[in-house]
Amino acid sequence: MPVAISGSDSPQHRIFAMLDVDGDGAITRTEYLARVDRVASAMGRDPHHPVVAASRAAHEVVFQDMDADHNGRVTFEEYRTWVGHDAFERSCRPALGSLFDIADTDADGLLNRDEFTRLRTAAGNAATDADAAFDALDADRDGLVDRDAYLTGIRDFVTTGSSPMAAAYGAR
């Protein structure tokens, strides 16, 4: 059952704060696209690898979608309005999936704990939070998290605030 989301501790505030890297109250295009390069670098990926290029393109789509007035800055109001609609399935899923693919160096659709932690810390999570999220997502304890479980976990956190991925954002 969805829970009411409000206040400065909401999933939207947590995610916005993570994306607004310099904390100036807006996510710039540069800040948003730099996520891709941080993850690629953390995973030792060549910046010209096709999965990195695909991720940059997917993030560009999300940014244009979020930036309602097209001024190159996404304010919290723009973000909140955008995320409240069907944005996750339309554009977030491809972008988040593309970051997963950068981290999934053997392309089997699964991340081990080390890959997952490097992905999440490059994306802005504390390492301890990433570790807790991995435990919550790895329900069968085989030491691997699959792509669908990961993306569904983030969607549930974004839309309901209740998810195994909540730990990744420091929310428990």
Ligand SMILES: [Ca+2]
């Ligand atoms: Ca900013």
Ligand SMILES: [Ca+2]
């Ligand atoms: Ca804007």
Ligand SMILES: [Ca+2]
């Ligand atoms: Ca893998």
